[in-house]
Amino acid sequence: MAQAEVTLDDEVPGAQASGGELTCTISSVMLSGSGNGDFAWTGPNGFTSGDQNPIVSAAGTYVLTVTSTNGCTSVAQAEVTGEFGAPSIGAEGGFLDCITGTLQLDGSSTQGNSFSWSGPNGFNSMDEDPVVSEVGTYILTVTSPNGCTATVEVLVAQDCDDKCDKLIVECGPDVTIECGSTLHPMDIGAPIFRKDPDCPEVVVGWTDQWSGTCPYILTRTWWATDSDGNSETCIQTITVVDTQAPELIGVPADITVACGELSDEAPVVTSLDGCKGAPEVIASTEYIAGDCAGNYQLVRTWSATDDCGNTATATQTITVVDTQAPVLNGVPGNLTLECDQVVPDAPEVSATDLCSTEIKVELNETETKGDCPNERTIIRTWSATDACGNTAVAEQTISIVDTTAPVFTCVLANVTVSCDQIPEAEICKAIDNCDTDVEVTLDESQASKDCEKGFVIIRILTATDDCGNTTSMTQEITVLGGKLGEKSLSDALIVTAAPNPFRELTTLRFTADQDGQAVLEVVDLQGRRVNELMNSSVVAGTNYQRELNADGLKGGVYQYRLTLNGRVAQGRLVLTR
Numbered sequence: 001m002a003q004a005e006v007t008l009d010d011e012v013p014g015a016q017a018s019g020g021e022l023t024c025t026i027s028s029v030m031l032s033g034s035g036n037g038d039f040a041w042t043g044p045n046g047f048t049s050g051d052q053n054p055i056v057s058a059a060g061t062y063v064l065t066v067t068s069t070n071g072c073t074s075v076a077q078a079e080v081t082g083e084f085g086a087p088s089i090g091a092e093g094g095f096l097d098c099i100t101g102t103l104q105l106d107g108s109s110t111q112g113n114s115f116s117w118s119g120p121n122g123f124n125s126m127d128e129d130p131v132v133s134e135v136g137t138y139i140l141t142v143t144s145p146n147g148c149t150a151t152v153e154v155l156v157a158q159d160c161d162d163k164c165d166k167l168i169v170e171c172g173p174d175v176t177i178e179c180g181s182t183l184h185p186m187d188i189g190a191p192i193f194r195k196d197p198d199c200p201e202v203v204v205g206w207t208d209q210w211s212g213t214c215p216y217i218l219t220r221t222w223w224a225t226d227s228d229g230n231s232e233t234c235i236q237t238i239t240v241v242d243t244q245a246p247e248l249i250g251v252p253a254d255i256t257v258a259c260g261e262l263s264d265e266a267p268v269v270t271s272l273d274g275c276k277g278a279p280e281v282i283a284s285t286e287y288i289a290g291d292c293a294g295n296y297q298l299v300r301t302w303s304a305t306d307d308c309g310n311t312a313t314a315t316q317t318i319t320v321v322d323t324q325a326p327v328l329n330g331v332p333g334n335l336t337l338e339c340d341q342v343v344p345d346a347p348e349v350s351a352t353d354l355c356s357t358e359i360k361v362e363l364n365e366t367e368t369k370g371d372c373p374n375e376r377t378i379i380r381t382w383s384a385t386d387a388c389g390n391t392a393v394a395e396q397t398i399s400i401v402d403t404t405a406p407v408f409t410c411v412l413a414n415v416t417v418s419c420d421q422i423p424e425a426e427i428c429k430a431i432d433n434c435d436t437d438v439e440v441t442l443d444e445s446q447a448s449k450d451c452e453k454g455f456v457i458i459r460i461l462t463a464t465d466d467c468g469n470t471t472s473m474t475q476e477i478t479v480l481g482g483k484l485g486e487k488s489l490s491d492a493l494i495v496t497a498a499p500n501p502f503r504e505l506t507t508l509r510f511t512a513d514q515d516g517q518a519v520l521e522v523v524d525l526q527g528r529r530v531n532e533l534m535n536s537s538v539v540a541g542t543n544y545q546r547e548l549n550a551d552g553l554k555g556g557v558y559q560y561r562l563t564l565n566g567r568v569a570q571g572r573l574v575l576t577r
Contacts, residue, residue, distance in 0.1 A: 180274025294322025411572025
């Protein structure tokens, strides 16, 4: 058998409440609440509060409900009384005594109230019935113990033998105007002055004194004098209220700019208030992100608040957009390379952007075959895309061409032979910078074959690479006729070159077999002269030598050629590098 205990927690939180009293000088009181739990107040004019001791400013009954953790509630009431009644007041002026020149004012009110008089020429008194000696308007202010006040005006005049009225018949009206309005008496009202032609002329004027804020109080003191020395003053009270917000000056219009064109310099916005100077302008900026880093909005807000709490606000919306593609840096120019040249590696290309950082550059390379085996085209394409999708593209075209003709590995010298010594045709091999198997063809022609009279054989070797570049080499074989051929061969020119092949310097030597003009020159395989070593007269039987320096020459095969009196001797030179 089991048991269960059920307990009862019905303890109420014990709410207590107290109020207070409102007066003309006490505009708010603090309610006092106590109890064990959460507090909830209700009261006049829809008042609610969850504070324990709220502050209120309206008279009436306030109800406090305290709810404890067990759900029980307790209710208490607090009374806030209000004493706002203005005191009763009375006052009488009159005429100055013509003998003493004085008058005792008569003020009245209920017992316990205080008195305060003001009047012409700065007159002030705390007496209930003060004695005065000036003509003019006197103001009595009575203040009750609850701080409430009442005011009344009386007039003190002079009525002796003088038949002229007082100088100020009626003071200017007390008015309330909006701040910024004109304060000229012609617009807000002025006193009525004596205008009797039988009385001395009246000279009038006024002085202004400001006091207070929101509203501002302009106390305008009017004065009047005549030629008899009489003077009077009166006070006109002008209440200036300020319900107009300041004006903001220099607020720029909404704009749309590219992200790289946004100025860091903020515009200068000032304020102008119709009532009191130029309130301080407070600026703030709100950043609103867009769909990418370079697209966003800046909302600039300016506000100015005058002394009376009137606030002016203005905004400018700057829409920043990114429409510019990145800039690719380091993109190389187009190249044309011979087929035996090394294609350079693709350089490192970077990208910069006005709005995005760390932009990745992508490289794509394509290759297209050319018109012949050794020619091709390489296109390198770099691209970079910023955070907003703007893309920059740049290309480099590398053209691989074969414009270099083959080079023969031998030199076919022109020779002069007898009819029975005609050499067999020599098929020289040729090398090419790109083609490993150069085709060499021979074309041989002769006008006749008369061994008695002699004849000439023309042999032309042509080397053609895969791309159709050709090099031709011509050999002229002069066949002498009869016995003359044998004699002429014994007198043939002989030229030697040593060392051959050479790297830097070689020496060419020959012996002149007859007097005459000798020309010794070096030509390339296309027959173009690269150096003239000698062009002068020679003497038969004399030895001659000339040095060939390899400076400025490329490695390869060259020909030397000696011409003496129309006869030619030539041979091959090989320069190694």
